[in-house]
Amino acid sequence: MDEEILGIFPGLIQRGFMKVWNCMLIFTTTRLILAKDKRPYFSSILLDPYYVSSLATAREKLKMKEKSPEDILKENSENFEILYSDITALELTSGRGFETRGLFLEIYMNHLDAPKYRIRVCLKKKYFDMFKEFLRTILPEKI
Numbered sequence: 001m002d003e004e005i006l007g008i009f010p011g012l013i014q015r016g017f018m019k020v021w022n023c024m025l026i027f028t029t030t031r032l033i034l035a036k037d038k039r040p041y042f043s044s045i046l047l048d049p050y051y052v053s054s055l056a057t058a059r060e061k062l063k064m065k066e067k068s069p070e071d072i073l074k075e076n077s078e079n080f081e082i083l084y085s086d087i088t089a090l091e092l093t094s095g096r097g098f099e100t101r102g103l104f105l106e107i108y109m110n111h112l113d114a115p116k117y118r119i120r121v122c123l124k125k126k127y128f129d130m131f132k133e134f135l136r137t138i139l140p141e142k143i
Contacts, residue, residue, distance in 0.1 A: 004029050005064050007134055008050040010037060010122040011105075015078070024050065025105070025119065027138060028069050032087075032107075034119070035072050035079040046102065046124045052134065088112060090143045092132060103128055105135075 007027045013034065015021045022041060026033040041047065051064060073079050091106040103123060106115035123131055135143050 003031075003069055005051070005053070005067060005069065006138055007052045009131065010039075010041065010047045010050065012120040012122060013117065021078070023119070025121065026069070026072060027134075029138075031069070031084055032082045033069055033072055033079065034082070036076040041122065045122065047122050048124060049127060049131070052130070054134075054137075082107065082109075082117070084139060084142070087139070087142050090135060090139060091115070092135070092143070103131065 005026060005028050007025075009025045009027075011023050011025045011034075013021050013023055022037040022039070023034045024037045026035055051060065053061060053064070056064070069081075073081060086109055087107055088110060089108040089112060091108070093104045093106060094102075103121045105117075105119045105121050107117040107119070108114075109116040121131060132143075
């Protein structure tokens, strides 16, 4: 079976000490790809999901099959992947401290002391439950 893109969501991740990076969280059948998002938005803006296969029309699904996860990784040198098999656990948390708005995806790898990645999922609140269910569907044993 070929690798398929299951969902694309807007996000923000800190890369380095001061750099905040607009990214797309691209969930495939085997991995999560974090790719630079060319669309400009700010940390205070919450968006709709870019693509969810279970909600997509037949035409949208066919268009998505034209996109290769490998090509997405090659588009920008900062793009990277996280294989699902390397993820120990996922946790969804609400913002805390100065980060009071939004939903955060914490990705644990190898140990559970601290997340390896903490990504702000920039979704409107009405999509939080849909995103949680999406994760439970593709990674049920990790969340």
